[in-house]
Amino acid sequence: MECVSCATITDKYKCSKCLAPYCSVNCYKEHKTQPQCTEIAAVKQAPQPAKNVTEEEPTIYAPFSTEDTVPLDKLQQLKNSEPLRQLLHNPHLRALLQQIDVAYNANLAMTAAMQEPLFVEFANACLQVVEPMTDAERAELALCS
Structure with a gap:
């Protein structure tokens, strides 16, 4: 640009x-x-008519579903997660997220971020909300630890 x-x-x-x-x-x-x-x-500040949720998508392309698409209700649950709120108080994590958001190559930025323990903790906290572990997965994880 x-x-x-x-x-x-x-x-x-x-x-x-x-x-x-x-x-x-x-x-x-x-x-x-x-x-x-x-x-x-x-x-932008002028009052606008109510929009449905898909019109509020912050991307330039229309949203599309894949097998990895997170349902909207699960995304809404993220904002109520106290562990996520605590992690987001960290300025280093916020800086990492901003770098990923504006990165030219998002895959490369994610790969680099995954080397940071703080970002891994953030990703795991997100996954616990979006896709919680089953009891069997927890037992298997306990065996590996």
Whole structure:
């Protein structure tokens, strides 16, 4: 993506108001004074009609189901998980998650993150909510430990 101010290729930062990409503080300061940024921000803040859940998907492509797709009700349960809340207080974990979110190669970013014990703990906490272990799996894990 090109910086909205200087046209340098970047994926470092995005404007919090209009999501336009920028590469530095100077470019951001210049951009935020532009009328396009404030106009887009005003449109985003205007009340909008209620949307169904699939329209709120934050991706640019329509959601699709695969065998690995997590049901919406399970995803909703993640926000109520106290172990996840505690882990997300850690700024290092939040930084890792942000890096994965903006990574050009998500698979490579995930592979790197899985080398971090904190991220593995986070992934396991997510799995406990989304796909809890059965008693048989717990017994097998106990035998391996």
